[in-house]
Amino acid sequence: MTLVVAVSALAALGRAERLDALAALDEEVLVPEAAFETLVAAAPETPAASALVRLGDADAFRAVAVSDAPLYERLRTNDRLADPDAATVALADLVSGAVVAEEPYVGRIAAAERVPTTTLPGVLSTAVADGDLPAPRALDAFDDLLDAGWYGRPDLYAAFIRALDAAD
Numbered sequence: 001m002t003l004v005v006a007v008s009a010l011a012a013l014g015r016a017e018r019l020d021a022l023a024a025l026d027e028e029v030l031v032p033e034a035a036f037e038t039l040v041a042a043a044p045e046t047p048a049a050s051a052l053v054r055l056g057d058a059d060a061f062r063a064v065a066v067s068d069a070p071l072y073e074r075l076r077t078n079d080r081l082a083d084p085d086a087a088t089v090a091l092a093d094l095v096s097g098a099v100v101a102e103e104p105y106v107g108r109i110a111a112a113e114r115v116p117t118t119t120l121p122g123v124l125s126t127a128v129a130d131g132d133l134p135a136p137r138a139l140d141a142f143d144d145l146l147d148a149g150w151y152g153r154p155d156l157y158a159a160f161i162r163a164l165d166a167a168d
Helices: 007-015 033-042 047-057 070-075 083-094 104-112 120-129 135-147 154-167
Strands: 003-005 029-032 062-064 098-100
Touching: 003 083, 007 033, 007 047, 007 083, 007 120, 029 033, 029 083, 033 047, 033 062, 033 083, 070 083, 083 098, 083 104, 098 104, 098 120, 120 135, 120 154, 135 154
Parallel strands: 003 029, 003 098, 029 062
Antiparallel strands: none
16 A cells, blocks of 8 residues: 655654664655655755655655645645645545654545555555565664653553564
């Protein structure tokens, strides 16, 4: 399934210096141009922004414009939804993909639009189950996310560990 990565997930991976996890995925990874531009413009000289540009150059993901998608136009009228997040949900809908987001509101909007969603732990555990990523590397990435300030409920961490164990 095509994964469409939201700003919240890209930012979390960037803070954890784990944007390389996107390159390990066998799935097509798309990033709305609005999300890509938002992150790079916010901190163009940071290691995370540089890594994001390098990954794009290496074809680890594709930045895609969705400015003419009807769902995007409708979602942009929601004052509580940032433009890059509206683009993420609209792009996932357009390509029949799944939204990868860490912001709960984006997930609720996607669910309301019947667009599948997942989180970074979900992507990591699926990558392990599919053989795209070794379990120790996925666990290291998850720990780096936690160390960088990503909040994971204890039950989510336990479920992630169970998923890794089941994939071994």
